[in-house]
Amino acid sequence: MAKRGIILMNLGSPDSTEVKDVRRYLNEFLMDGKVIDMPFLLRTLLVRGFIVPLRAPKSAEAYRSIWWPNGSPLIVLTEQLQQAIQPEFDEPVEIAMRYGNPTPQAAYENLLKKVPGLEEVILFPLYPHYAMSSYETAVEYMKEVHKKHNYAFKLTTIKPFYNNxxxxxxxxxxxxxxxxxxxxxxxxxxxxxxxxxxxxxxxxxxxxxxxxxxxxxxxxxxxxxxxxxxxxxxxxxxxxxxxxxxxxxxxxxxxxxxxxxxxxxxxxxxxxxxxxxxxxxxxxxxxxxxxxxxxxxxxxxxxxxxxxxxxxxxxxxxxPCLNVDPLWVNAAVKWLKEYAEAGSKEMILA
Missing domain, CATH: 3.40.50.1400 (Rossmann fold)
Structure with missing residues (x-):
């Protein structure tokens, strides 16, 4: 039996509603060339010179209006999904965010600590549809971090599930x-x-x-x-x-x-x-x-x-979004199990 781990990946959120944290998050998000797809120098000028300085205070106020006592709704709900899925697997389930925390490297390292001799990580991007500014950038970033740190385990990815x-x-x-x-x-x-x-x-x-x-x-x-x-x-x-x-x-x-x-x-x-x-x-x-x-x-x-x-x-x-709806949790568990049983061959869930 392969030594596996699972990562659920979502978009991300600022660490807090403080303007400095929102500014840091927006800089990471908007400097992604798959989000604002223009030459680096022009993107830097636009994002760091105009968009973020103007947008950060307003975005911080917006985040404060929806922030929960235990943190960012998106982070909390992704953690709740992780907790709902974990009991169905012997393999550890971690979460990672494309922007902000927890980072892909942190998720990988947590799995390595929990699974000595880790052979494979199944990545589940929580995006139903393919877009270069969501699914594509998430998957490519996970691959980039995997390659940068020369991890020995295999990384396989679940495809968009828009019509599953x-x-x-x-x-x-x-x-x-x-x-x-x-x-x-x-x-x-x-x-x-x-x-x-x-x-x-x-x-x-x-x-x-x-x-x-x-x-x-x-x-x-x-x-x-x-x-x-x-x-x-x-x-x-x-x-x-x-x-x-x-x-x-x-x-x-x-x-x-x-x-x-x-x-x-x-x-x-x-x-x-x-x-x-x-x-x-x-x-x-x-x-x-x-x-x-x-x-x-x-x-x-x-x-x-x-x-x-x-x-x-x-x-x-x-x-409301699916969040931790039982049918959604059951679907995610089913796909992950089918994926593992199929020998970790990438497949389109359709």
């Missing part, structure tokens, strides 16, 4: 109580936004994404790494499973940064427009995240709700 039946079931059942009784006007599937150029950069064909008419619905190898296609599939599969009326379902993209063209439509804009279209009771679900975080708890449940109400809406209800 177990994931769709868990997501759908987490939504079902909110749509029961049809007492809502619309449900918004709000995904984290990315620049359109990121979609084209990850198009392995170089000729499909945002170039072919109705590209996300035309079969292509490009869909393997196309964030837009994968989010649309999650929305469709979930809506179909719940038998949601098509006129009550809409998909948008949130968290835009800068003036570049990002994936449309923008969540913030639609929250202002929907009340004028007769939508008074709105549900919002954020399937790009498996753990509630700043983008759900503050951007949607606070800022988004305020905008919607001021525009004439009456109710905005944020449907």
């Amino acid at each position: 039946p177990d994931y769709i079931q868990a997501l759908s059942e987490s939504i079902r109580p909110y749509v029961a009784g049809n007492s809502y006007d619309k449900i918004l599937f709000s995904y984290h936004g990315i620049p359109e150029r990121h979609v084209q950069k990850t198009d392995m064909t170089g000729a499909h994404c945002l170039k072919v008419n109705d590209c996300c619905n035309v079969p292509s190898q490009a869909h393997t790494t196309c964030y837009r296609h994968q989010t649309m599939q999650t929305t469709k599969l979930t809506a179909d499973r719940l038998n949601l009326p098509k006129e009550k379902v809409e998909q948008t993209f949130q968290s835009r940064l800068g003036r570049d063209q990002w994936l449309l439509p923008y969540t913030a804009q639609r929250l202002l427009e929907l009340p004028k279209e007769g939508v008074k009771k709105l549900l919002v679900v954020c399937p790009a995240f498996v753990s509630d975080c700043l983008e759900t708890l503050e951007e949607i449940a606070m800022q988004g709700k305020e905008s919607f109400i001021e525009a004439g809406g009456e109710e905005l209800t944020l449907i």
Whole structure:
């Protein structure tokens, strides 16, 4: 039996709500060339000279509005997922963050201490969809740290699970109580936004994404790494499973940064427009995240709700992320066990 360890990897969070910690976190996050993909010197000037100095105090205030007594919601919820999964395995389960703490190196070192002669680490990036600024950068960073420290163990990675039946079931059942009784006007599937150029950069064909008419619905190898296609599939599969009326379902993209063209439509804009279209009771679900975080708890449940109400809406209800939902925990355990039993061959969960 192979000597294994498991790492659950999430985005990350500042160590505290102090401006200095938020500034450090934002610098690490925004200096990632897969997040802001421009030449290093220009990125440095933009991030450290303009964005972070202006954004850090505001972000610190936003984090304070959602911070829990025991820490960052994203970190706490990832730890809770770790604790829910660990009893199902003899192998130790660690967590790592792409930005901030705990670092990938810390996770690797903890596994080495717990498993003498460690032969393999199974990495589970907690991102349902492929994007260069989320899944790709997380996996590449874990590989970079692995290579830098010349670790002898093998590193294998679970693929995005945007269309996996177990994931769709868990997501759908987490939504079902909110749509029961049809007492809502619309449900918004709000995904984290990315620049359109990121979609084209990850198009392995170089000729499909945002170039072919109705590209996300035309079969292509490009869909393997196309964030837009994968989010649309999650929305469709979930809506179909719940038998949601098509006129009550809409998909948008949130968290835009800068003036570049990002994936449309923008969540913030639609929250202002929907009340004028007769939508008074709105549900919002954020399937790009498996753990509630700043983008759900503050951007949607606070800022988004305020905008919607001021525009004439009456109710905005944020449907929580999967967090430690039993069906989600069961799905994660199932995939990890299948992955280990398959001899650690990378496979797409579909």
